[in-house]
Amino acid sequence: EAISIEDAPRRTDERTLASKGVWVFAEQRQGEMPEVVLELMGHGKRLADELGVELGAVVLGDQVKGQAEELFALGADVVYVADDPCLADFNDDAYCEVLAKLIKKYQPEIFLAGATSIGRSLVPRVATAVETGLTADCTSLTIDSERRLLLQTRPAFGGNIMATIICPQARPQMATVRPRVMKKGERTPGQTGRLIELTLEGKEKTGTRVLEVVKALDEKVNLTGAEVVVVGGRGLGGPEGFDLVRELAEALNGVVGATRGAVDLEWIGHAHQVGQTGRTIAPKLYIGLGVSGAVQHLVGMQASDTIVAVNTDPNAPIFEVATYGIVGDLFKVVPAMLDRLREL
Numbered sequence: 001e002a003i004s005i006e007d008a009p010r011r012t013d014e015r016t017l018a019s020k021g022v023w024v025f026a027e028q029r030q031g032e033m034p035e036v037v038l039e040l041m042g043h044g045k046r047l048a049d050e051l052g053v054e055l056g057a058v059v060l061g062d063q064v065k066g067q068a069e070e071l072f073a074l075g076a077d078v079v080y081v082a083d084d085p086c087l088a089d090f091n092d093d094a095y096c097e098v099l100a101k102l103i104k105k106y107q108p109e110i111f112l113a114g115a116t117s118i119g120r121s122l123v124p125r126v127a128t129a130v131e132t133g134l135t136a137d138c139t140s141l142t143i144d145s146e147r148r149l150l151l152q153t154r155p156a157f158g159g160n161i162m163a164t165i166i167c168p169q170a171r172p173q174m175a176t177v178r179p180r181v182m183k184k185g186e187r188t189p190g191q192t193g194r195l196i197e198l199t200l201e202g203k204e205k206t207g208t209r210v211l212e213v214v215k216a217l218d219e220k221v222n223l224t225g226a227e228v229v230v231v232g233g234r235g236l237g238g239p240e241g242f243d244l245v246r247e248l249a250e251a252l253n254g255v256v257g258a259t260r261g262a263v264d265l266e267w268i269g270h271a272h273q274v275g276q277t278g279r280t281i282a283p284k285l286y287i288g289l290g291v292s293g294a295v296q297h298l299v300g301m302q303a304s305d306t307i308v309a310v311n312t313d314p315n316a317p318i319f320e321v322a323t324y325g326i327v328g329d330l331f332k333v334v335p336a337m338l339d340r341l342r343e344l
């Protein structure tokens, strides 16, 4: 049921009133934390500061206590660690049991995890175990400090609208967040905090055993790791328009991206697609050529540091997020850019 945030019921029961702190699930695989953890630590710190509470980070695994140092450097006030050989590989049942136990004991107000394959599998189970709601796949999180509500925004109805979802009464307010929609946190080496270790009772050991971990083959298009991405849209007029995109990408040592509009017309492969149903990117430089800036595209690129848009239509929505907007024909603007780049 849709209600306005102003009409949201106030927290009343003991559990919601007692809840405190913003927690980030510091997912790790074979000791490596994905980038989304750094992004969540950065954003979690801002949310915790706004609420005037502590930032907590939770690490589960085997021999993972050492990661506390990195989490303190990223701004954690408290790090909760469950270090046990039975948690060495990700396991839904055992991880869920440990997290639910920690949440029930320490009662965080907000719990955030990455919308990774682990987060997507684990967090719904934890939400059920602690009897709260979950907003999956968020692209933005802000605070209504008067009501102490987490405003959780995500695409809804097939991506046609951006919905803001609240969890007025149950706690914690739980969300999984897409990688690369938030800026990474700053590191302050040497910063410390409190370390809380959870001793397992042995019950967490389940019948599941990981026999082998096989790494996925490297993607041919390294969109997510690229520092420069040049994206072509339908304004290119046809598949041959991508020759110009490739030329500019090459000149800037970048990677070629595309809108779904161009991919659906089969001008280029889906591996290049940026947006809600493609890759989420946050390069240092994004250049959009003939891209209108539909909301489903913007959610996949708006965290880029510098956004340059070339479009003939001055009212194209891409100009609302662009750092530099060039109103003009890409077939004139890009050759001029290439000429200038060759001079440098």
Ligand code: FAD
Residues within 6 Å of the ligand: 158, 159, 160, 232, 233, 234, 235, 236, 258, 259, 260, 261, 262, 273, 274, 275, 276, 277, 278, 279, 289, 290, 291, 292, 293, 294, 295, 296, 297, 300, 310, 311, 312, 313, 316, 328, 329, 330, 331
């Ligand atoms: P258009 O919207 O047609 O824009 C073309 C632009 O080119 C126009 O603004 C025009 O002014 C400009 N132009 C034309 N000629 C020139 C020229 N010579 N020089 C300069 N500019 C020119 N889209 C994505 O990109 N990624 C997604 O992941 C994605 N997921 C979606 C999921 C769902 C469920 C839905 C419903 C849609 C999704 N879309 C996605 C599609 C999205 O809504 C848009 O349709 C799409 O992004 C439009 O692509 P475009 O900008 O290339 O084309």
